[in-house]
Amino acid sequence: MASPILGYLDPDYLAIMDHTMVLLRHLFQTDNELSIALPGTGMCGMEAAVCNIVEPGDEVVVGIHGFFGQRLAEIVERHGGTAVRVEVDFGQVVSTDQIATALDTHPNAKMVAIVHGETSSGVAQPLKDIGKVVRERNKIFLVDAVCSLGGAHVPVDESLIDICYGAGQKCIGGPAGIACITLNDRALGVIDARSRPVDTWYLDLTLIGKYWLSDRAYHHTSPGSLLYALHEALRLIQEEGLEERFARHQKCGDLLKAGLTDLGLELFGDPANRLPMLTCVMIPDGVDDATTRGRLLRDFGIEIAGGFGPLKGKAWRIGLMGYSCSERNVHYLLAALREILGN
Amino acid sequence: MASPILGYLDPDYLAIMDHTMVLLRHLFQTDNELSIALPGTGMCGMEAAVCNIVEPGDEVVVGIHGFFGQRLAEIVERHGGTAVRVEVDFGQVVSTDQIATALDTHPNAKMVAIVHGETSSGVAQPLKDIGKVVRERNKIFLVDAVCSLGGAHVPVDESLIDICYGAGQKCIGGPAGIACITLNDRALGVIDARSRPVDTWYLDLTLIGKYWLSDRAYHHTSPGSLLYALHEALRLIQEEGLEERFARHQKCGDLLKAGLTDLGLELFGDPANRLPMLTCVMIPDGVDDATTRGRLLRDFGIEIAGGFGPLKGKAWRIGLMGYSCSERNVHYLLAALREILGN
Numbered sequence A, B: 001m002a003s004p005i006l007g008y009l010d011p012d013y014l015a016i017m018d019h020t021m022v023l024l025r026h027l028f029q030t031d032n033e034l035s036i037a038l039p040g041t042g043m044c045g046m047e048a049a050v051c052n053i054v055e056p057g058d059e060v061v062v063g064i065h066g067f068f069g070q071r072l073a074e075i076v077e078r079h080g081g082t083a084v085r086v087e088v089d090f091g092q093v094v095s096t097d098q099i100a101t102a103l104d105t106h107p108n109a110k111m112v113a114i115v116h117g118e119t120s121s122g123v124a125q126p127l128k129d130i131g132k133v134v135r136e137r138n139k140i141f142l143v144d145a146v147c148s149l150g151g152a153h154v155p156v157d158e159s160l161i162d163i164c165y166g167a168g169q170k171c172i173g174g175p176a177g178i179a180c181i182t183l184n185d186r187a188l189g190v191i192d193a194r195s196r197p198v199d200t201w202y203l204d205l206t207l208i209g210k211y212w213l214s215d216r217a218y219h220h221t222s223p224g225s226l227l228y229a230l231h232e233a234l235r236l237i238q239e240e241g242l243e244e245r246f247a248r249h250q251k252c253g254d255l256l257k258a259g260l261t262d263l264g265l266e267l268f269g270d271p272a273n274r275l276p277m278l279t280c281v282m283i284p285d286g287v288d289d290a291t292t293r294g295r296l297l298r299d300f301g302i303e304i305a306g307g308f309g310p311l312k313g314k315a316w317r318i319g320l321m322g323y324s325c326s327e328r329n330v331h332y333l334l335a336a337l338r339e340i341l342g343n
Helices: A011-028 A042-051 A067-078 A096-105 A128-136 A185-192 A205-212 A224-240 A242-262 A289-300 A327-341 B011-028 B042-051 B067-078 B096-105 B128-136 B185-192 B205-212 B224-240 B242-262 B289-300 B327-341
Strands: A034-038 A059-064 A082-087 A111-115 A140-144 A163-167 A179-183 A278-282 A315-319 B034-038 B059-064 B082-087 B111-115 B140-144 B163-167 B179-183 B278-282 B315-319
Touching: A011 A034, A011 A179, A011 A224, A034 A042, A034 A205, A034 A224, A042 A067, A042 A140, A042 A163, A042 A179, A059 A067, A059 A096, A067 A082, A067 A111, A067 A140, A082 A096, A096 A111, A096 A128, A111 A128, A128 A140, A140 A185, A179 A185, A185 A205, A224 A242, A224 B224, A242 A278, A242 A327, A289 A315, A289 A327, B011 B034, B011 B179, B011 B224, B034 B042, B034 B205, B034 B224, B042 B067, B042 B140, B042 B163, B042 B179, B059 B067, B059 B096, B067 B082, B067 B111, B067 B140, B082 B096, B096 B111, B096 B128, B111 B128, B128 B140, B140 B185, B179 B185, B185 B205, B224 B242, B242 B278, B242 B327, B289 B315, B289 B327
Parallel strands: A059 A082, A059 A111, A111 A140, A140 A163, B059 B082, B059 B111, B111 B140, B140 B163
Antiparallel strands: A034 A179, A163 A179, A278 A315, B034 B179, B163 B179, B278 B315
């Protein structure tokens, strides 16, 4: 990010954009030509994914198993759509049958949207069977991979995902402020067939796509420093290897979960579907949330997150993402927690 | 930007946000509490400014004297508003009388929107008298200061501007990818009185304001590296002094315009209202646009921009902004142009 700035149409800059697309296709495990960065955070990826598809009056089936699924539904409604909520408790995953039933009772639904890695609950939503159900009914399948992308398999083409997005930070290991997104021809076809322009001009993927792919037409001033960092982060992912990187996240996640259990803490959420990179653990009785997290931050330089929604004040969320995902960090955190909790 | 990342709720990070607001108020010359950064480029600032005010059916008077005024009108319409276009030729400015007439014939208009520094034409739109006309009629006055903020006076309170935004790059001298915006209580009152939520969740200033000002509620993951850079750029502006900085831009801009005239080139646009930081100059007959700009970039390491819209292929746009605004750079460019053009 300290490299000199290049203009957004400088030939050297366009070459970095082109190579970023190659690396994004590798990470998303897709052949989608439109695999690009977006000038905003992961939430900007969510908004772009939704607002380019949804027109007023459209129905969207939203699988909700946590905070970010609720946000997906809210954003659908902001853009005039109707969210058909398929909701399960925090910590559970949505079943394929639930999605199939929702599509059967809402045959005009345009899209199914769901979060893969729920940062709010630490749960990993299985996608593949849902992808089949959605494709059979010829709907669009949108998957939020902000938490998981770069730390676990998100095989876009194999899972029949039509739109998928992630963020520069999290498991990609770059800075916040830049998102990435991929769309296949099915999704682009739906966008082409819109009856009215996308309401959010800034996130109009047709215009942004023209800058990345075809006529290089000015849309926004590309955030060069962030793109350098994203490009380098993606290069490091390629260098490490997808399988090796995902195995590292799995191993560290398992080590953390075992260590927390050894400390007598109770893990949250469906044991069959836990994320490797985000561990949600219940705060023991009699332990104060803010005091403990404050001590971790001040005395040990470790930041862990509090709970969201129904887990606020009741659970911690511990991330092991990208560079920070190391056995050394797991051991250090466990030692710090042991000292603070006196276990 | 190479500083270690802090969490978006880390107390040290919140302190940087708070000080950024102080520095932004200084730069915008305003007392507005809500003077904050936005997680996106200057265009994200434009979209945020428009979409928080405009509801479907609203009329907005848009003063158009170039490419970015046209964009303002387009974005008004994307959000369901009706743009009342008050258009003049590229290179001219909109008169106060034209705005007053438009408001008289559209008494229900909610807002007047106009670009201060038109990057596409090099012209500076006078604002103060328009501000009075808009305030007298109790409308909202929105000003785009992307090109000018940090390089010329944009006295928000004195000019009776209700909403104003800029970008991290340009004359602020930071990186692209972060915008800044300020809103007064009149504008916030209009937002509070909306009949429906803002369609673009990502740019909902009520939610973003809660993160910056009140309950620190999570909205997006703040782009920390970019905020560090914006904060430092604003600190440098304060250190240099507003008057000193604007005088530097004026002096270098004048030097460039005089030098280009000496080379026999013709400046574009209303001589009474030219921007200091962006000089638009006609390409001489017989000189090829792309070849000349290519040589400047390759042989001299200087990037100048081509023309927009009616000026495409006919004019160059030369920026002197922030750090790059120095007499040394002016002399270097003039020498390079002299060599290439053989004048």
